[in-house]
Amino acid sequence: MRWNLAVDRVPEAWFNVVPHLPEPLQPPLHPATNEPVGPDDLAPLFPMGLIAQEVTAEPWVDVPGEVLDVLRLWRPTPLVRATRFEQALGTPARIYFKDESVSPAGSHKPNTAVAQAYYNKQEGTKRLTTETGAGQWGSALSFASAVFDLECMVYMVRASYEQKPYRRVMIETWGGQVVPSPVDDPAHPGSLGFAISDAVRDAASRGDSHYSLGSVLNHVLLHQTVIGLEAKEQLALAGEQRPDVVIGSCGGGSNFAGIALPFVPDTGVRLVASEPVSCPTLTEGRFEYDFGDSVGMTPLLPMYTLGHDFVPPPIHAGGLRYHGDAPIICNLVRSGRIEAVAYPQGKVFEATVQFARTQGTIAAPETGHAIVAVVDEALAAKEEGAERVILFSYSGHGLLDLGAYDAYLHGHLTD
């Protein structure tokens, strides 16, 4: 069963969780002065429209009409009840997922890429720079740049650039330029940290360019709340009063924020963030100020962190290999409003293969971290003999991750 909303039901305002936080959000700090970072510090990299969203305390922020027009290419996304998966698990739980894989780039990432490209275009930016690991975010920004007629320069981690060419081709199909990073050392396999450095340095050195980030920051999480807002309306159509638990995978936090933040004010709704045991930021990190990147160029952010020099093992859920997490998510974990769980990737693929064989669709490894947590919730409900409404974010498809499935199916996957 699926619940589709008409295109005029794309949310016309983003939900800002900041007024609902149980504890005030600590500001980012300038690493040289330890003083809060101000708008002027961010102006070389971001347009004022986004900087204003980064610090706003307004409960709702209007979505510009031009952004809505583009989101309507694929939004509202379907809400699907995973009936066949429920049957396979033998659970009394009702499992719903919000299918963000239907976007052009195949994940939730374009929700913010479109908004960021729009505000940059409005303020005269000609060119955007960004980094990408496996390529999910780079392809989303290239698509958004094509729509608003901006140049797009993507610094892609060299190992991915060479071993996973398909995301590079997507970026180029939408007209973006992509180069392997680090740019000044062709022998280096690269890392997200180096790619951020390349992209920031590029944007800061040119008057026509800005930098764009795909997760972590407040305005990025804000843009993703269309996911949860639509899901609320669709759950009502499906006859559900509210979910008992909302689940999402969590790397930098933007996907989890999208599905979960609109439910923060709702009493009785548990929120569960799922991450890899090999990069256990929320479950084992320390809450402290740390750099957002690996080389120490960004402001200091108040977050759970494994240390900005932490190098996670090369697991297949590349989007979850981040040493820190969005300050808003960390704030809510710290206060107990969000629970965090962690899984090894073998269990993740076991769950996604079962999902594929019942529901049909093949999920991204990142999304698999939500699916395996759903399995545990559904089996707990079965054990208790209790009805339970589970909502999760199907954040992306795995069609460009089939090499990982190959490794799992042939026993070559390590945890």
Add this chain to the structure above:
Amino acid sequence: MRWNLAVDRVPEAWFNVVPHLPEPLQPPLHPATNEPVGPDDLAPLFPMGLIAQEVTAEPWVDVPGEVLDVLRLWRPTPLVRATRFEQALGTPARIYFKDESVSPAGSHKPNTAVAQAYYNKQEGTKRLTTETGAGQWGSALSFASAVFDLECMVYMVRASYEQKPYRRVMIETWGGQVVPSPVDDPAHPGSLGFAISDAVRDAASRGDSHYSLGSVLNHVLLHQTVIGLEAKEQLALAGEQRPDVVIGSCGGGSNFAGIALPFVPDTGVRLVASEPVSCPTLTEGRFEYDFGDSVGMTPLLPMYTLGHDFVPPPIHAGGLRYHGDAPIICNLVRSGRIEAVAYPQGKVFEATVQFARTQGTIAAPETGHAIVAVVDEALAAKEEGAERVILFSYSGHGLLDLGAYDAYLHGHLTD
């Protein structure tokens, strides 16, 4: 703009075009006797439920409830108006596409795979065999077999098996088995003809197995008519009385049949089949009885053919590399009800890249043959200053064909 139908609007009967054909359909002939092939000849390979559909003259055939339940995992598929593409072309035409890429396997193929798996399961088949070229059909049948708990054995053209592993991994993710073909010559790169031979021989030699074909046959085309039936209802929702022209790419004919056959009785609706100039079956083939496969194992079919030993060049639209075409489609081309056009692949990719940069989604090269024909119709409407309603089948996504885009974008594509 998109028009979604509720899940209870999946068509509950398939549309049979046979009673509407301007000339009677000639029967397939047994190659040894030149006599029409009867149900007994087909029984070793197909269940009686499908054999009955192959010869029925009933105007509608009920879709079993168990098939509807599975189709509803992704159907009804959206009808989308390509507003941004219209604007880029500067055309007064209104362009709509039916998005079949949202199925688990990423194309229209599961529409018939599910029905075929169901009828086989009903009649006690334990195991299905089939061939696949690049892997689109093999993955669709593996998915359908998973749903109905059948074993699935796919003979995959060896060159694709080795060079395009992702479709193989999809087949395995859904639990199917896949082996390179020809099975008895590991040095041979293989061809669809050899793979058919392997699959037919396997099914015929075992009492527990049947064979399954993804196109050409009457019952396969019948199952695909859900595409056009849904599109009719959605066009009405969009306020359109009828399309002026319906366009689809055409290889074996199942995708084109799906979108076009329900419009055959509708006066004033042009039907345009688009094929590659490198495999110009409908535009340059001869109408005569010929074998359906390359090695001469199948019945003789009345169709346009380039000769069953014709070997098309290795273009990227692998699904359109077939020497013949479905007898029903050929019948309608011969009578003038269907028009046929042909395009070189360079023009195809030019159109699909323009589509990707305006609408967002990256189409399969097969689907690109429809898009380039849409461009010509839209530009003709512009030249005439005439309104025109264009409907086409977006038969599949190109996410596993990005190597072809890479070749095009970097100037390595030949026509």
